Amino acid sequence: MASSMAKGPLFTAARSKTTVSQLYSCQSRFFSQSSQCSALRGVPQKISMKQPPQPSMKTRGQKLSRSDLPQDVGLLPGTYVKSLWRDMPSIFQQPKPRLRLEWLWLKSGFQNFLGLLAYCKWLNKGMPLHLKKRRDIARELHQNMYSAFADGNVDALRTICCTGLANSLASRIFNRPKETKATWSLDKYNRTPATYLTGIRVMSDRATQIPDLADSGVRQIVVRITSRQSTGQSTGQSTGQSTGQSTGQSKVAKSAVRVGSFERAKQQDCTEYVVIQQFRWLGQDEDWRIWGLTTPTTVEDLSDPMFLPGMSLAERIMAVKERFGGQ
Structure with missing residues (x-):
């Protein structure tokens, strides 16, 4: 009986050992692709989830409607706007900054013209330059x-x-009192030498292609407008008066009478730097719009990476990215 009791655990142990050895051999042969684990053949060692293909920027751009297209891209980096002569540093007191500003004016004008030619005649073949229409477009929009x-x-x-x-x-309009009405008129353009005796002078004309998107880009033009403008406000309120009667029944007709005060228009000379821009999206030109107003380039702006001397274009772009990334 003792011998029979002794055989039980030994048999169980033998079965356990056989089972463990089979599992171990099966596992080892699974990695070695043995014939004894043929049932596991064809099973990949690593199952990787296939990522769905991401749409390209061109595909995403084609899915956007014209109303969803971005408009505010900001003033293009490196845009140089020359100040009025009286606002420039003196050539006798600050000769170095003055000469540097003058050099940037000539350099940027030459580079901008070459970039505009490449944008209109090479990147977007057949696109008109509209050099003679620039001032008319800015005048009408203004x-x-x-x-x-x-x-x-x-x-x-x-x-x-x-x-x-x-x-x-629009927010300024909504904040007006309902009874207040604003008035504006352009009396005349101040045809000074600062605008070549025209009242409107093109200070910068730049264009750039949108990366990874064919036949797409943006063009920005900065114009100096010197004019005499008149602004004013008028306030008033409506009061009702009852008039008129008919036989049998009385009918009341109310006529509104406008009673208010009119503020005399104020006249002033203005010098504005208006930025107009036009988007080109997948070969279709958008309408010209006013982006906003800007200020001339000053001596303090010479520390901008886009104006620093001795830097390559790649270094300037990297410096601009680091500056905006740190904000």
Whole structure:
């Protein structure tokens, strides 16, 4: 009996050992692709989930509607806007900064013209330059913007201005008292030598292609407008008066009478640097819009990476990315 009791555990142990050895041999042969584990053949060692293909930027751009296209890209980096002669540093007191500003003016003008030619005639073949129409486009947009703002026409502003500027002007219109009406008029253009005796002078004309998107880009033009403008406000309220009667029943007709005060228009000379831009999206040109107003380049702006001397284009772009990334 003792011997029979002794055989039980030994048998069990033998079965356990056989089972463990089979499992071990099966595992080892699974990695060695043995014939004894043929049932596991064809099973991949590592199962990797296949990532769905990501749409390209061109595909994403084609799916966007024209109303969803971005408008506010900001002023293109490296845009040089020359100041008025009286605002430039003196050639006798600050000769080095003055000469550097003059050199940047000549250099940027030459580079911008070459870039514009490449954008219109090489990257987008057959695209017109519109060199003679630039001032007319800026004049019309400038007048329409201020007229729509004075009239409180928000819908017109959204077709004339970019999104950011249109929202800013619309909020100012909504904050006006309901009985207040603004007036604006352009009396004349100040035809000074600063605008070549025209009142409107092109200060910068730049264009750039949108990366990884064929037949797409943006063009920005900065114009200096010197003009004499008149602005004013009028306030008033409506009062009702009862007039008229008929036989049998009385009918009351109310006529509104406008009673208010008119503020005398203020006249002032203005010098504005207006930025207009046009998007080209997948071969289709958008309408010209006003991006906003900017200021001339000053001596303090010479520390900008886009204006620093002795740097390559790649180094300038990297410096701009680091500056914006740190904000």
